[in-house]
Amino acid sequence: xxxxxxxxxxxxxxxxxxxxxxxxxxxxxxxxxxxxxxxxxxxxxxxxxxxxxxxxxxxxxxxxxxxxxxxxxxxxxxxxxxxxxxxxxxxxxxxxxxxxxxxxxxxxxxxxxxxxxxxxxxxxxxxxxxxxxxxxxxxxxxxxxxxxxxxxxxxxxxxxxxxxxxxxxxxxxxxxxxxxxxxxxxxxxxxxxxxxxxxxxxxxxxxxxxxxxxxxxxxxxxxxxxxxxxxxxxxxxxxxxxxxxxxxxxxxxxxxxxxxxxxxxxxxxxxxxxxxxxxxxxxxxxxxxxxxxxxxxxxxxxxxxxxxxxxxxxxxxxxx
Numbered sequence: 043x044x045x046x047x048x049x050x051x052x053x054x055x056x057x058x059x060x061x062x063x064x065x066x067x068x069x070x071x072x073x074x075x076x077x078x079x080x081x082x083x084x085x086x087x088x089x090x091x092x093x094x095x096x097x098x099x100x101x102x103x104x105x106x107x108x109x110x111x112x113x114x115x116x117x118x119x120x121x122x123x124x125x126x127x128x129x130x131x132x133x134x135x136x137x138x139x140x141x142x143x144x145x146x147x148x149x150x151x152x153x154x155x156x157x158x159x160x161x162x163x164x165x166x167x168x169x170x171x172x173x174x175x176x177x178x179x180x181x182x183x184x185x186x187x188x189x190x191x192x193x194x195x196x197x198x199x200x201x202x203x204x205x206x207x208x209x210x211x212x213x214x215x216x217x218x219x220x221x222x223x224x225x226x227x228x229x230x231x232x233x234x235x236x237x238x239x240x241x242x243x244x245x246x247x248x249x250x251x252x253x254x255x256x257x258x259x260x261x262x263x264x265x266x267x268x269x270x271x272x273x274x275x276x277x278x279x280x281x282x283x284x285x286x287x288x289x290x291x292x293x294x295x296x297x298x299x300x301x302x303x304x305x306x307x308x309x310x311x312x313x314x315x316x317x318x319x320x321x322x323x324x325x326x327x328x329x330x331x332x333x334x335x336x337x338x339x340x341x342x343x344x345x346x347x348x349x350x351x352x353x354x355x356x357x358x359x360x361x362x
Contacts, residue, residue, distance in 0.1 A: 053148035054151075054154060058084070059334065061318070062110065063331040063332070064337050068342060075118045076120070078140060078146075080122075085327065093328060123140040125284060128151065129288070151314050152307075155281035157323070160276055160277040164247070170249060174270065192216075196219070196276075198221055198230070203273055204239050217246050297324075301320070303316050308337075317330065
């Protein structure tokens with residue numbers, strides 16, 4: 043630990059649902075905790091979040107503001123900054139350097155930095171993302187139910203997405219884009235036919251927007267298909283820089299490389315935890331909050347028993 047670093051029991055990197063939930067548990071457990079928040083929530087493009095019991099329909103910004111107010115009640119610190127470097131010292135604790143030049147020290151560390159969605163390079167997608175260009179039917183399907191859906195294929199796995207969204211609309215068109223027809227197997231084609239999904243080959247050149255609403259999908263050959271909502275599976279870019287710096291083992295998945303963790307969120311590095319979309323692709327807000335809670339409770343137990351064991355070993359009272 044450097045002389046100028048500030049000491050905490052836990053530093054949480056990431057101020058989304060997972061990080062704030064972990065911090066809330068730790069604050070209530072009277073742990074000196076700091077949240078480092080770069081202010082880049084994955085769901086920022088969405089006007090509302092759905093499927094979170096008692097918070098269904100709340101805007102992501104309002105949800106996070108409430109979470110920040112809650113952790114403040116318990117003395118948890120929050121700094122708006124980016125963690126750019128982390129090292130583990132000889133005692134197995136962590137020094138975290140922030141972009142603003144500040145260094146903080148912690149006995150344990152939670153990485154809840156989430157991931158970034160990378161959309162296909164199709165003109166108009168990014169501007170409509172979270173509005174009528176969507177990625178998750180569980181998040182947005184109800185709001186666009188019974189509309190004319192398009193699904194933009196990014197890989198052959200997009201067949202699964204096209205089949206899933208038929209629960210919310212029976213008017214579904216799968217645009218193969220750069221996926222070849224020969225990349226779909228017989229099982230895919232039979233299921234698509236059974237579900238009534240229309241399959242359109244050919245590269246997508248853009249979306250058609252009229253009066254600030256998506257009205258169609260335009261192919262490179264100039265043909266246009268009328269659609270009201272377009273689902274697409276973005277490429278997931280997990281923010282794992284800090285985990286890699288600290289030597290955490292990663293596992294490759296179809297959605298990117300994520301840390302190997304136990305059921306509590308502990309990585310392969312002692313004292314280093316991952317929660318939310320930093321731990322997996324499919325963590326919705328409610329799942330991320332649950333992951334953060336579980337990690338926070340586990341960390342408190344780890345610290346408590348480490349102190350008790352140290353006191354037993356030295357024959358002294360545990361620190362207060």
